[in-house]
Amino acid sequence: MNATLLKRLFGALQKGQGRDISVVCERIIEDQRRRGHNKLATELERLAPSGEHVGGEGSRSPGPENRALAPLPLSRREVAALVQVIPHDQLRHYMILPPSVESRFMRIEKEYAARTRLANFGLRARTRVLLHGPPGCGKSLGAERLAWATGLPMHKVRFDSLISSYFGETAGNLRRVFDDAERRPCALFLDECDTIARSRLERNDVGEAPRVVNMLLQLLEDFRAEGIVIAATNVDEALDPAIFRRFDEVLEVPRPGRGEIARLLKTTVSAVEVGPTVSWNHLAELLEGCSCSEVVQVAQSAAKRAVMGNRAVVEQGDFEASIPELHRVA
Numbered sequence: 001m002n003a004t005l006l007k008r009l010f011g012a013l014q015k016g017q018g019r020d021i022s023v024v025c026e027r028i029i030e031d032q033r034r035r036g037h038n039k040l041a042t043e044l045e046r047l048a049p050s051g052e053h054v055g056g057e058g059s060r061s062p063g064p065e066n067r068a069l070a071p072l073p074l075s076r077r078e079v080a081a082l083v084q085v086i087p088h089d090q091l092r093h094y095m096i097l098p099p100s101v102e103s104r105f106m107r108i109e110k111e112y113a114a115r116t117r118l119a120n121f122g123l124r125a126r127t128r129v130l131l132h133g134p135p136g137c138g139k140s141l142g143a144e145r146l147a148w149a150t151g152l153p154m155h156k157v158r159f160d161s162l163i164s165s166y167f168g169e170t171a172g173n174l175r176r177v178f179d180d181a182e183r184r185p186c187a188l189f190l191d192e193c194d195t196i197a198r199s200r201l202e203r204n205d206v207g208e209a210p211r212v213v214n215m216l217l218q219l220l221e222d223f224r225a226e227g228i229v230i231a232a233t234n235v236d237e238a239l240d241p242a243i244f245r246r247f248d249e250v251l252e253v254p255r256p257g258r259g260e261i262a263r264l265l266k267t268t269v270s271a272v273e274v275g276p277t278v279s280w281n282h283l284a285e286l287l288e289g290c291s292c293s294e295v296v297q298v299a300q301s302a303a304k305r306a307v308m309g310n311r312a313v314v315e316q317g318d319f320e321a322s323i324p325e326l327h328r329v330a
């Protein structure tokens with residue numbers, strides 16, 4: 001990081017404030033001192049913000065000009081970021097889906113792009129999406145793709161910091177995460193949302209869990225932020241039944257059919273040459289019922305066999321020998 005950039009960063013952060021920012025600033029100052037940049041370290045010290053609690057009563061909400069530098073929402077006691085920010089350019093977005101599922105993903109993306117036009121007619125774009133389906137078939141990848149296609153950074157909720165051991169704080173933390181999404185447009189991602197959205201009926205919790213579910217229902221219902229909210233689960237039957245109608249789109253991401261399996265295999269080995277006797281149809285038949293991630297695993301393993309055997313071409317036998325080695329995940 002060059003000196004000018006560091007100074008600008010510190011100046012901008014000063015407007016946001018927050019204990020976490022102070023810690024980051026201290027680290028950078030220490031680092032600069034270690035490198036022998038004492039003059040710069042002293043200047044930075046002068047510019048560094050004081051350690052005020054982020055999101056605490058009376059904290060300033062960041063203006064649009066420094067939204068990107070706004071502090072992450074923190075849980076009340078543990079000073080831990082409640083969301084992990086995945087910048088737009090680090091999002092994966094290439095995926096292979098059956099045409100009917102692909103078109104539903106595209107409909108969400110197109111509606112988001114046309115949200116203002118829809119609003120002119122009193123209509124709302126689908127901005128609350130629940131992805132469900134078997135493991136390893138693209139729920140998390142699908143969430144990244146939606147964030148990527150809508151041009152939003154992904155804010156992935158960190159349930160480890162969200163769930164507080166202090167009674168009453170988990171629901172409060174959840175609210176802080178949604179409040180933050182109101183201030184900073186993002187694709188808010190609740191991966192494995194069953195962690196907090198399990199049915200209130202199924203369990204005998206007398207603790208905070210039912211309150212957390214109620215809070216989630218309320219926050220989803222009131223969600224009017226500029227961005228989108230995506231939840232994912234592979235145990236949809238365990239979710240609270242009231243959750244489903246809070247989403248504008250409940251989208252199943254299914255196991256790949258034979259056509260998708262063949263495409264996944266071809267795409268995964270596209271960097272190596274494939275022998276003329278390879279039968280994609282036969283391989284797809286052998287792999288029917290597997291998850292996408294297993295298919296990718298087989299293709300990668302086949303390509304590695306060829307490369308490690310100093311062969312320039314991957315053959316049918318490489319694929320077939322890789323299938324029994326699958327450590328099944330779904």
Ligand SMILES: Nc1ncnc2c1ncn2[C@@H]1O[C@H](COP(=O)(O)OP(=O)(O)OP(=O)(O)O)[C@@H](O)[C@H]1O
Pocket residue numbers: 094095096097134135136137138139140141142233234264292293294296
């Ligand atoms: N539809 C897809 N197209 C291309 N690759 C896919 C697809 N689905 C899964 N994969 C591959 O499998 C990996 C795992 O997928 P992902 O993490 O999205 O699964 P998931 O549905 O979220 O599973 P889990 O329920 O275990 O969280 C991806 O990183 C990608 O390599």
Ligand SMILES: [Mg+2]
Pocket residue numbers: 139140141191232
């Ligand atoms: Mg996942």
